[in-house]
Amino acid sequence: xxxxxxxxxxxxxxxxxxxxxxxxLKEYIEKHGTGGNWIALxxxxxxxxxxxxxxxxxxxxxxxxxxxGEFSDEEDRIICSLYANIxxxxxxxxxxxPGRTDNDIKNYWNTKLKKKLMAxxxxxxxxxxxxxxxxxxxxxxxxxxxxxxxYYYYNTSAAGASTIPPTMSFTAVPPPPPSxxxxxxxNYTTATxxxxxxxxxxxxxxxxxxxxxxxxxxxxxLISPMQLQQYYPMFGSEGSCSSSDGSCSYGGNxxxxxxxxxxxxxxHDEEGVIxxxxxxxxxxxxxxxxLDKWLGGGNPLDYDLExxxxxxxxxxxxxxxxxxxxxxxxxxxxxxxxxxx
DNA sequence: AACGGAATCAACCGCAATCTG
DNA sequence: TCAGATTGCGGTTGATTCCGT
Numbered sequence: 508x509x510x511x512x513x514x515x516x517x518x519x520x521x522x523x524x525x526x527x528x529x530x531x532l533k534e535y536i537e538k539h540g541t542g543g544n545w546i547a548l549x550x551x552x553x554x555x556x557x558x559x560x561x562x563x564x565x566x567x568x569x570x571x572x573x574x575x576g577e578f579s580d581e582e583d584r585i586i587c588s589l590y591a592n593i594x595x596x597x598x599x600x601x602x603x604x605p606g607r608t609d610n611d612i613k614n615y616w617n618t619k620l621k622k623k624l625m626a627x628x629x630x631x632x633x634x635x636x637x638x639x640x641x642x643x644x645x646x647x648x649x650x651x652x653x654x655x656x657x658y659y660y661y662n663t664s665a666a667g668a669s670t671i672p673p674t675m676s677f678t679a680v681p682p683p684p685p686s687x688x689x690x691x692x693x694n695y696t697t698a699t700x701x702x703x704x705x706x707x708x709x710x711x712x713x714x715x716x717x718x719x720x721x722x723x724x725x726x727x728x729l730i731s732p733m734q735l736q737q738y739y740p741m742f743g744s745e746g747s748c749s750s751s752d753g754s755c756s757y758g759g760n761x762x763x764x765x766x767x768x769x770x771x772x773x774x775h776d777e778e779g780v781i782x783x784x785x786x787x788x789x790x791x792x793x794x795x796x797x798l799d800k801w802l803g804g805g806n807p808l809d810y811d812l813e814x815x816x817x818x819x820x821x822x823x824x825x826x827x828x829x830x831x832x833x834x835x836x837x838x839x840x841x842x843x844x845x846x847x848x
Numbered sequence: 849a850a851c852g853g854a855a856t857c858a859a860c861c862g863c864a865a866t867c868t869g
Numbered sequence: 870t871c872a873g874a875t876t877g878c879g880g881t882t883g884a885t886t887c888c889g890t
């Protein structure tokens with residue numbers, strides 16, 4: 508037996524709501540509540556509408572304290588930061604924006620905010636977008652900066668998670684190393700639960716346009732450890748680093764001695780990627796110092812802008828032509844990277 | 849003024865999760 | 870425990886408005 512339709516489509520009204528229908532629905536709910544049963548509500552309220560339609564109309568338009576109109580810069584920042592961390596889970600994002608509905612935010616993102624961010628992108632990115640499915644798939648991302656430096660990323664978030672996963676991580680993968688060298692990756696672990704995720708809302712996500720081209724080949728495009736500690740206090744992972752010669756190289760041209768990695772939490776994940784982390788003020792300071800040494804500094808706030816840009820251009824929504832060859836190339840690159848670990 | 853394409857956004861659709869008897 | 874009912878969500882559609890020519 509198939510699923511019963513939620514209502515008889517032939518006998519219910521569809522399309523835009525009239526002011527009279529709005530009034531009926533509003534008055535009924537204000538007087539009786541929803542009764543926990545949207546399916547039965549339209550009949551009780553004297554509406555020839557599907558229960559689903561009533562629910563949508565109430566939640567998106569009629570309920571009290573709905574905010575309409577322009578989104579503020581702060582709201583933009585919140586949306587972008589959350590999108591960068593949890594993807595297109597509009598209901599969760601909407602929960603952080605009082606008065607905004609998931610539908611509103613979704614529409615705003617798809618029609619305006621995404622384009623706004625795209626406008627900040629370097630031209631070549633728009634012409635040759637990298638392929639990825641950040642943040643909830645296990646796939647690679649390749650991109651190229653203005654100096655024709657190549658970057659490879661690997662997202663280690665759980666694929667297909669229906670709720671915020673216990674941990675989310677994003678690993679920046681430097682360019683493939685020479686075949687004889689062990690590669691070094693580093694990783695930032697983020698939110699542990701919805702409460703932690705909600706703290707993302709104040710995460711600064713971008714700086715002005717002038718700052719967007721700062722990075723060099725040695726700088727993965729991520730938020731800084733300082734930011735991480737500020738917003739994700741639980742940051743850190745456990746384990747130990749081991750490799751055949753006790754050292755790791757970064758980007759194929761920077762050797763990181765095993766001793767230098769001591770003092771940080773580090774381990775290989777199931778894919779063989781070295782995950783590093785730190786805890787406490789001292790750990791953060793050490794981490795920052797090491798990163799400066801390993802990576803050559805840079806403005807940490809710019810990391811977010813790049814992450815969000817990658818999200819925008821990788822949304823795979825048909826706005827951009829995805830080069831399948833590059834996708835495959837990126838995947839193969841990552842596989843080859845794992846092999847040398 | 850007329851037309852066509854782009855932009856906007858309310859509403860719908862289908863699926864998965866959750867609830868309930 | 871299970872099947873059907875209901876809810877909630879994200880993707881998509883299509884009517885309307887806007888804007889450039």
